[in-house]
Amino acid sequence: xxxxxxxxxxxxxxxxxxxxxxxxxxxxxxxxxxxxxxxxxxxxxxxxxxxxxxxxxxxxxxxxxxxxxxxxxxxxxxxxxxxxxxxxxxxxxxxxxxxxxxxxxxxxxxxxxxx
Amino acid sequence: xxxxxxxxxxxxxxxxxxxxxxxxxxxxxxxxxxxxxxxxxxxxxxxxxxxxxxxxxxxxxxxxxxxxxxxxxxxxxxxxxxxxxxxxxxxxxxxxxxxxxxxxxxxxxxxx
Numbered sequence: 001x002x003x004x005x006x007x008x009x010x011x012x013x014x015x016x017x018x019x020x021x022x023x024x025x026x027x028x029x030x031x032x033x034x035x036x037x038x039x040x041x042x043x044x045x046x047x048x049x050x051x052x053x054x055x056x057x058x059x060x061x062x063x064x065x066x067x068x069x070x071x072x073x074x075x076x077x078x079x080x081x082x083x084x085x086x087x088x089x090x091x092x093x094x095x096x097x098x099x100x101x102x103x104x105x106x107x108x109x110x111x112x113x114x115x
Numbered sequence: 116x117x118x119x120x121x122x123x124x125x126x127x128x129x130x131x132x133x134x135x136x137x138x139x140x141x142x143x144x145x146x147x148x149x150x151x152x153x154x155x156x157x158x159x160x161x162x163x164x165x166x167x168x169x170x171x172x173x174x175x176x177x178x179x180x181x182x183x184x185x186x187x188x189x190x191x192x193x194x195x196x197x198x199x200x201x202x203x204x205x206x207x208x209x210x211x212x213x214x215x216x217x218x219x220x221x222x223x224x225x226x227x
Contacts, residue, residue: 004157037218045158045206045218091158100171102148102160103208103216 002027004094006106013082014114021077021109023092029053034068034075035093035103045091051075082113117141119219121207127225133195136222140189140209146170147190148216149182153203161205164190197226 003026013019025034036048049059051068059066063080079086089110093103120139128134140147149161161180162172166187175182179198184190194201204223208216 033214035215042220043204043223044220045208047215047217050215093158100163101146101210101214102163102171102174103150103158104160105150105158107155107157 002029002094002096002104004092004104004106006090006092006109008109009107010110010112012112012114015083016081018078018080019082019111019113021079021090021092021111023075023077023106025073025075025092025094027094027096029096029098031098032094032096033101035095036066036075036077037091037093039089039091039108041088048077079111082111084113084115087111087113119207119209119217121205121219121222123222124220125223125225127227128197129227130199131196133193134197134224136192136194136205136207136224138190138192138207138209138219140207141211141217144209144211144217145187146210146212146216147184148208148210149190149192150206150208151203152206152221153200158206161192194224197224199226202226 005024032053034051038046065078067076089108091108092106095101122137147164152158160174163170164184181193204221206221208218210216
């Protein structure tokens with residue numbers, strides 16, 4: 001079975017704090033992809049990143065960074081020096097080519113950044 | 116380049132009525148997906164089109180849901196007759212290479 005768990009339902013931080021959103025996944029497939037999407041208050045889902053299972057290098061993009069660890073089946077997302085505009089619901093997702101590439105989503109983590 | 120668009124943005128209907136949701140994918144994207152998020156739960160896959168063909172419809176909840184993609188361009192998702200449990204946000208996504216899926220803003224369906 002394939003599953004994505006985002007144990008943190010809601011996180012509140014004050015601006016400029018660093019925050020890490022956790023994501024744990026389950027799959028028996030050796031080839032798979034992991035994603036993060038952001039859903040701001042406007043409602044659309046914004047693609048942030050895709051990683052494949054053969055690339056465990058950490059990724060950094062501006063204030064965003066991702067830590068992929070196959071040993072713990074985790075793909076955590078860190079926002080450094082958070083800003084109010086980072087307030088959104090963040091979804092982690094998994095797909096495999098053996099499962100027609102449909103996305104399996106976690107339940108999402110609502111991040112609130114206060115000024 | 117225009118993104119994925121969905122219409123309407125919000126629909127309120129009574130139980131037993133019919134509703135049709137529309138999705139226009141990014142031009143040139145052969146892959147089109149429908150997903151649904153019921154309040155407080157995860158976003159769940161409904162079905163996947165490759166051009167006009169249904170590649171995977173394993174997520175369709177029951178035969179009250181009918182999806183079409185005539186001509187391989189836009190897609191419609193009809194719910195007939197609607198039930199209370201159909202309420203939620205319906206997302207459409209498209210991709211060119213089955214890698215990154217780009218999502219539309221969603222249609223919020225409320226069945227009363």
